[in-house]
């Protein structure tokens with residue numbers, strides 16, 4: 145993996161320790177602006193298994209790795225399938241993905257999961273918004289295979305942006321999938337308050353899509369009395385904030401060396417360390433993948449990621465250096 149030359153001795157192990165070189169064996173348009181990619185082993189050997197909701201990290205260049213959810217059936221061992229929305233104004237990952245040619249060899253991590261099904265639940269509600277369909281598709285495959293009670297709702301603003309619709313409608317769970325297209329007479333409205341009208345302790349809800357969509361689901365679920373432990377989500381980007389704390393500088397102290405590094409108002413902890421010649425492994429730079437986890441010795445972070453659980457944050461021994469800041473005072477980190 146090609147990172148900058150000097151790496152900080154991160155106290156936590158690389159969470160994506162194993163990489164494999166895979167071949168891009170198929171690439172096809174899945175919807176307007178969305179391309180589906182299939183990766184297979186170089187020699188035809190079975191791939192390491194994956195589970196519903198897993199994602200892989202793909203190396204796209206120096207300091208550029210990106211996480212993408214697997215969307216095919218976890219029972220398949222001959223391929224990993226992802227779908228990527230091209231975002232020309234993004235940080236470059238989707239553009240680099242779309243530029244890959246069939247036959248290209250790329251370094252891909254082992255599958256990893258931050259978004260798991262609750263296997264003991266009696267019913268599952270999958271709520272997808274836009275490209276957020278990808279992890280929920282692998283979940284739907286797994287639930288269908290196990291004949292579980294579930295429904296998949298998939299909403300888009302425009303029908304031309306509905307990725308993989310052909311596969312969904314021809315697939316084994318077509319009858320359990322409800323498609324929603326804004327303002328389209330042939331598709332019912334995506335009525336989240338109605339879908340989540342009645343909390344049920346035996347039901348778990350999984351949501352993935354744009355941040356406003358996830359926030360809307362969370363708000364409705366809370367208002368309707370769902371237990372927060374029954375709502376599961378996966379964000380693609382860290383939350384935006386208008387908090388003034390975002391705009392002030394603060395200090396970090398390196399333990400045991402004692403060096404003090406000032407983090408400017410417009411830079412991240414990772415960027416401030418990099419300015420001082422200390423390079424921390426990063427991947428998403430959005431607070432969602434977990435790669436840049438830093439060990440906290442003392443101080444109160446202002447957690448701005450979507451990776452750590454509430455329990456992780458309450459423990460107070462780590463934070464994500466790509467997005468999180470100090471809530472006040474200095475952060476002492478072990479490096």
Ligand code: FES
Pocket residue numbers: 425426427428429430431432433434435436437449451464465466467
């Ligand atoms: S690099 Fe992904 S969480 Fe920081």
